[in-house]
Amino acid sequence: MLDALTGSVELGLLYAIMALGVYITFRILDFPDLTVDGSFTTGGAIASVMIAGGASPALATLCAFLGGLVAGAITGLLHTKGRINALLSGILMMIALYSVNLRIMGKANIPLLGVDTLLTDVKVLLVMPFVLLVVKFALDWFLHTDLGLALRATGDNPRMIRSFGVNTHGTIIVGVSLSNGLVALSGALIAQYSGFADITMGIGMIVIGLASVIIGEAIFGHRTVIRATFAVVLGAIVYRLVVALAIRIGLEPTDMKLMTALIVIVALTLPMVRGSLRQKALVRKRAAQLEASGRGGERSC
Incomplete structure (x- = not known):
């Protein structure tokens, strides 16, 4: 039982980075971005291919983050410059990324057994809280900069912020790009934690991210940005604990998406x-x- 709880908390810490990315689009920008399901796999694919090829795990993880940034930026461009509906932009990019991820991986599954990763010989439960806090406070700092405030205002009232001379197209692209960068970073860490990357690993990630955001806000509140990001992190952990409890009482793992x-x-x-x-x-x-x-x-x- 203790091992199951420990594993759930570790997964919650890793998925919390993805939940922070979903928070940016879902709450800050009010942008229904389904790119998440594809960019999560993109992060895992890039990191796994590079690590399996002998590259530095740190460099591979950084490249995974950059890959997510690119994927999010394309979604933002489709919406802002291509005048495509926000929801449809995410769906189109998610579909495109399936083929892109297969191209990156070369096959449906890449094992990482026997190779060193960022999480090899690392106590995730001890190290990840500090990494997560760095990501959380960096995001808090960004959202209080001029660009971050413009990003928040774009989600709240785009017409008003445009009247102040802010290019809302630019803020949307930056926000969606940063969101998917964090999602891809989480995917890269999950692949290293699990010991493999799979082409289907991102299916349902948007729902898991939304569950983490909503659970966290419902339990811990979201009156300020700092409190909201903290609630999202805790929501991701609570969600994984709920899943572990559901499996413990007899629910089938195949029922988790439901x-x-x-x-x-x-x-x-x-x-x-x-x-x-x-x-x-x-x-x-x-x-x-x-x-x-x-x-x-x-x-x-």
């Missing part, structure tokens, strides 16, 4: 249900007050 989708559906609809119940309670309270005041008026007469 469970993830249900978690996201519940998390997305819960605020609406809460608001509806709160509104009904206020209406009943108001009706009771009016009834009480009417009775008071009758007595005075």
Whole structure:
């Protein structure tokens, strides 16, 4: 049981970088980017091919990050310069990346057994929290720079920020590119942790990322950017623990995608249900007050 929990926390720490990338597009830019499913595999593919070929694991991981940046930038260009719908841009890039990733890998699976990686002989549970904190605080710092503030304003009110002379096309491209760079970085680390890269490793990553973001915000809040990014990190860990618990109580591993989708559906609809119940309670309270005041008026007469 302890080993399962430890492994879940380790995976949560690795997937948290991907969740931070999804947070940028989903919450900051309000951009429904499905490139994630492809760029996650791109990161794992680039890192695995380079490491298996004898390259430095650090250099391979950096190249994986750069590959994700390029993939995200192309999605942003398709949307801004090609005038293609945001959702469709991500879908088109995700489909294209499947073939690109196969070209990079040369086959469907690349094993990393017997080769040194960044995570070889490393206690992930001890090292990754520090790496994750560096990524988190670097993202927090970026989102408080002039470019980062323009990025946030683009997601909130693009018309308003354009009136101040900001090129929203540029901020969208930067945001989507950075998002997929972080996703690819997570894919590279997951491939090194798992000991292989597979062409299907990115399937469903967008849903997992959304689940991490929504769970984190629901539990830990998101009033400020610093708090929101912290909540996303913790949400990724909580999600992996929930998955481990579900498997522990007898749920089949093949049902995990269904469970993830249900978690996201519940998390997305819960605020609406809460608001509806709160509104009904206020209406009943108001009706009771009016009834009480009417009775008071009758007595005075």
